[in-house]
């Protein structure tokens with residue numbers, strides 16, 4: 001009997017997953033703290049695993065397989081800095097994989113108010129769960145938690161879900177995935193001009209994404225920011241060290257036509273000391289229907305969200321706007337990350353058969 005032709009990309013992909021050889025030689029990932037842990041091989045592997053999990057989740061049968069994958073694991077979501085999508089995407093990534101979750105979202109509801117140290121709090125979480133996913137205003141707290149884990153009898157992985165103004169490594173992973181997918185018909189990120197606009201000095205998402213550009217060939221970065229909020233010297237030094245060309249401007253109109261992707265970010269007014277954000281003419285760092293005409297027809301518009309006035313809702317219907325997809329990709333990428341951290345890839349592909 002002749003087999004019916006595969007009718008869409010997802011069916012084809014599902015067939016490929018069924019016959020895939022489980023990866024043998026992936027290096028083990030335990031803590032996830034900083035984008036410096038990611039090389040090109042890791043990024044490519046994570047993008048592939050993310051797509052495979054997304055594909056499996058498209059059918060009820062695949063969803064029930066995924067639910068069994070890590071049903072024996074528990075996760076702590078310790079988010080004492082505000083979050084909507086990182087929290088919800090990690091929470092739902094856990095649920096997709098069957099992981100049960102506990103959460104603290106406000107330190108006033110924990111024994112921190114009685115004076116318990118952060119170290120003791122984190123050690124306490126580790127008594128009950130198998131992974132701690134944490135967001136905190138304090139730079140370096142995730143690293144401190146990881147160091148603490150190395151010194152106790154039952155160490156568990158620590159995932160940095162955003163550390164102050166410094167880094168947001170899991171956001172960088174989902175941003176890479178979204179860029180690679182959105183540019184896949186043009187060879188992916190390699191060879192592209194990537195614009196990053198907004199508050200680049202205090203926006204950890206742009207900092208982490210810029211950091212990862214060293215993994216891609218022939219990329220060029222264009223930073224577009226008010227003089228008060230230009231990209232930090234540490235990231236520029238890193239790009240120079242790795243030979244990644246970049247330019248910086250305060251005028252979007254000068255560069256917009258060159259961009260293959262623009263990563264728009266909001267002004268992080270919550271970090272103001274003396275109302276610095278109020279002095280900025282935001283209209284010069286904004287994407288609205290006016291700017292769309294100057295962008296390449298196949299350019300990609302991204303934003304880590306939440307947005308402010310720098311990204312007008314009228315852009316949402318433009319086919320180049322990828323930020324809602326980017327947000328959803330966060331859930332799939334974080335499910336892939338947990339699968340990798342718990343070394344469950346072979347099991348994933350075995351369940352798919």
Ligand code: CP
Pocket residue numbers: 082083084085086087162171304305306
């Ligand atoms: N992109 C991002 O980190 O969003 P949240 O602050 O809502 O988690």
